Amino acid sequence: MIAETQTPARPQRRLVQAFVKFREIGIIVFIVVLAALVSLRNPAFLTAANFQDIVLNISILVIVALAQTMVIITRGIDLSVGSMIGLTAMMVAYLVVAFPGMPPILAIPLGMLLGAALGSLNGLIIAGGGVPPIIATLGMLSIYRGLIFFYSQGKWINAFEMPPSFRQLAKGAPLGVPNLILFAIIVALGVYYFLRYSRTGRDIYAVGSNPDAARFAGIPMQRMIFRVYLISGILCGLAGVLWASRFEAAQTNTALGFELQTVAASVVGGVNIFGGSGSVLGVILGAFLLGIINNALTLVQISPFWQLAAQGLLILLAVIVDSTILRRLQRITSRKSRT
């Protein structure tokens, strides 16, 4: 009986199943349609230069959205990412200005170390203190942002103060591709490998998919939860350094509100907001879609007053299209398997 319930798959059903398994199909469809529409209005959209521009603009978003994704997979959320980026950007920028002789590459491990400290504080409060993630990180969002003001006394660090070598960190392209994009690619590959090929990575999915079962399976829950916030902090630290280098400035409002973009990129990319599932490819596509939307709204010359609303509308539309396509495909497969 147990075995009989599985009917052999017919070819057309197998095709549909393959589509369902390829979770990212909905968002790809949306991206293609949107790109086609925009390039009809403005041919400048479909050029290599514009494409590189979009990718540059989303590189930092990809890095942080991947961190956010790992947190969301465990059924958590990290609202403090924007503040952590701002704080590390400010502190690293100060160090760079104070020690102009320092090799700029050192800024990277320094920023990540700082981020690790911030992230582990989040992790301690959530995993150790049992505070719900949304509350803990909402509090830390304000605290870290407040520390930026405290640390900088409200002053900004501007481009002319920074050594040119630091500015080259993100912008330079010794390998032909801007470093910033390389960083994003390295992080994406690293996160993919971690989530797919390490036990810790798999445990992250397990914890989010069924916390009770995870406990019964002997997965160290608290350590797991702590780790994702730590990783989030580390990647935000990296993002902070890249941010300061790319925009040649550290301001008190650096990355203000960035947490919403990271959540948007994750969710648009098919990460289940209730935990348990999400893929690196999906998140990259999600970030890419957000980048296209921003870029397109400028190219088709939508009034800046409307841009924010239009952006939100397109994000919602993308999620709806994605889930509708997914549901349709699932219904086809389930109906066929029942008869």
Added chain:
Amino acid sequence: MSAPQPVLQVQHVSKSFGGVHALRDVHFEIMPGEVHAILGENGAGKSTLIKIMTGVHQPDAGELFLEGQPMRFANTRAAQEHGIAAIYQEPSLFPDLDIAENILVGRQPISRGAIDWKRMYQEASALLQRLGLALDPRTKARELSVAQQQVVEIARALSINAKVLIMDEPTSSLTQHEVADLFAIVRQLRAAGTAIIFISHRLDELFALADRVTILRDGSYVGTRVMTDVTTDGLIRMMVGRSLDELFPKQAVPIGSVVLEVAGLGVEGSFADVSFELHRGEILGMAGLIGAGRTDVARALFGIEPATAGTITLDGKVVAIKRPDTAMALGIGYVPEDRKEHGLVLAMSIADNITLPIVASFAKLGWLDTQRELAAATASATQLEVKMSHVEQQAGELSGGNQQKVVLAKWLGAHPRVLILDEPTRGIDVGTKAAVHALMSSLAAQGMAILMISSELPEILGMSDRILVMREGRLTGHFSRAEATQEKLMAAATSA
């Protein structure tokens, strides 16, 4: 060698939670290659005993011996490493992960520093094959039936070379065929020397499978018996401390006029051409294998997934039921199969759950009269003997049987004319079961028409006035109480 030594021994173990004794001086031992049943009503301490053996809880007093060595499990992983695995009542798989990962979670094969997916799928396939489950190990757990999920859990236990396998009510959501398959697997494991602790409320299963039985009552040890030396009555007496006259207290009720008439009912893709009548005062049983479409019929009648074909006639009037609130307004109540997911809001209080379908009736000018609401809820809960500290307790804190009583209380307050019960006693203990049956019987006596879906044939035979059987989305049998037998029902439910 001396006499065979128990694999696992529990001696003088006590455990209390917040001053309440869950276990008091309990003994238990199991030999290799033995199926040992643990029997007791809900709340007797079975779950606590299991959780001590699996390292979820640590005993306050007493000792555990593994192969003669004193042992203390700090956590579940420690117990697993010593070869103790458990399968819980509700399958505890990871729905988003595939079968292979569910089997090997935390122990994925690693080669050159990375998870070796190819080897993982090979190992999983080999285990599934041993258990006779022809499934692709890449299938996500969320796509599996309950029975398949259980086999995956057994595969997980096999993969850690479990010496002791604990099965907590593994059959409560399986059809008879699936139970037979499961038993074959259990016997195979026993033959291979695995010690199996088996918990079930279905006594016939224990007689079919177990070698010995240990009985618990109110957290205390009552005794251990060899299965061939005891009778059903004897076991029930040990379990409840008194003898149960009748597990199925069906009153003979004069059958009244037709309340509900269903003709040619169907939902595209799940069932078709279902026709029957339901009379006042009647309990109409609906038997069949899980997946035969019985629940889909109930869902169509209640408007959750509305019918796409056929007619529903209520008191002589043809009605269209497209939404649950329409069904409720027409006087149809539905107690779903999965009470945790569909029947109860676990995070709400008992009182709020009970008054949920009728909450509007406590409103005055749009505001709730909470005192009247609370009084009504207390009355219903008391009438059904829900074991609780107070009606404002969270429903999720109750035991399964008591949760089911709350679900019933919820519908009684709404005074439905037609009540659909889907697996009303699944996974609840004998004592509560009898109480639920008595309640059903008295509701029918008051003129309520009841449609009872059940996969337990004794329950169907014991409680129904008439019996329908479904198979693969069609009605395949119709029997009166007098002519129905277990064999006839099974034949209608299975034969092609």
